[in-house]
Amino acid sequence: METGELSKAVVVAIDGPSGSGKSSVARGVARALGLAYLDTGAMYRAATWWCLHQDVPLTEVDEVAAQVEALPLVMGTDPAHPTVRVDGTDVGEAIRTTEISAAVSAVATNLAVRAELGRRQRAEIETARQTGSGIVAEGRDITTVVAPDADVRVLLTASEEARLARRAREVHGTDDAAAVEATRDQVLRRDADDSTVVEFHVAADGVVTVDSSDLDLEQTVQAVLDVVESVVGPRP
Ligand SMILES: Nc1ncnc2c1ncn2[C@@H]1O[C@H](COP(=O)(O)OP(=O)(O)O)[C@@H](O)[C@H]1O
Numbered sequence: 001m002e003t004g005e006l007s008k009a010v011v012v013a014i015d016g017p018s019g020s021g022k023s024s025v026a027r028g029v030a031r032a033l034g035l036a037y038l039d040t041g042a043m044y045r046a047a048t049w050w051c052l053h054q055d056v057p058l059t060e061v062d063e064v065a066a067q068v069e070a071l072p073l074v075m076g077t078d079p080a081h082p083t084v085r086v087d088g089t090d091v092g093e094a095i096r097t098t099e100i101s102a103a104v105s106a107v108a109t110n111l112a113v114r115a116e117l118g119r120r121q122r123a124e125i126e127t128a129r130q131t132g133s134g135i136v137a138e139g140r141d142i143t144t145v146v147a148p149d150a151d152v153r154v155l156l157t158a159s160e161e162a163r164l165a166r167r168a169r170e171v172h173g174t175d176d177a178a179a180v181e182a183t184r185d186q187v188l189r190r191d192a193d194d195s196t197v198v199e200f201h202v203a204a205d206g207v208v209t210v211d212s213s214d215l216d217l218e219q220t221v222q223a224v225l226d227v228v229e230s231v232v233g234p235r236p
């Protein structure tokens with residue numbers, strides 16, 4: 001076993017709102033600990049991409065559910081190179097467009113879709129447990145619905161201001177007033193829509209809150225590593 005790897009198949013669950021840093025922090029934690037990494041938001045984005053690709057109106061709840069049940073999705077869980085493939089096509093970039101970001105809540109609030117993707121997420125996590133690789137899974141309902149039995153459960157938060165500024169820098173390369181305004185729908189409206197079906201603003205019992213508002217990325221990764229260590233013990 002390489003230095004930094006944990007001695008057992010640890011499951012770390014991280015939830016939080018858009019721009020709280022889930023994806024980058026979860027990847028950093030997975031890399032530091034030698035664990036696999038599952039971006040469950042990417043699965044909802046891939047489902048949205050697939051439905052639009054098949055010309056299915058997202059308001060057609062049953063048709064969307066049927067498409068997602070048959071979704072030929074393969075998630076690559078290496079935190080150094082996470083991949084998302086649909087029917088053999090690498091959709092890693094296509095699922096991050098503004099079009100998908102604006103549309104994804106319509107799919108994520110479809111309860112039959114949540115049941116199907118939740119089932120697939122549990123299967124990925126169970127495989128990581130069985131094979132001994134361990135995993136960091138992040139999203140909106142991992143600590144509460146998908147893996148409430150995870151060894152470590154973290155709610156990653158950040159102020160609205162910090163989240164808008166981060167997304168503006170990421171998408172527009174600046175966090176000036178116009179860029180923040182242009183990002184508002186993608187972050188706040190989407191979180192409000194998503195909140196109608198999952199709770200990711202308040203930590204459930206046993207879930208540790210990490211507030212990243214005043215931390216940089218490296219400090220936030222370290223804060224989550226500290227939580228992992230406090231629960232499963234120091235790395236060998
Ligand atoms: N603690 C942090 N401090 C500053 N920037 C951060 C922090 N965490 C994440 N970021 C940056 O903010 C942006 C959004 O992070 P991301 O991981 O995509 O968040 P989420 O998955 O929660 O939407 C990225 O550009 C990322 O590098």
Ligand SMILES: Nc1ccn([C@H]2C[C@H](O)[C@@H](COP(=O)(O)OP(=O)(O)O)O2)c(=O)n1
Pocket residue numbers: 017018019023040041042044045104105108138139140141142190194198
């Ligand atoms: N476990 C999850 C993960 C994501 N979602 C939804 C919520 C979001 O609108 C979309 C996309 O999630 P993603 O984590 O990629 O979004 P952000 O990077 O936080 O902006 O999927 C969900 O409902 N449940």
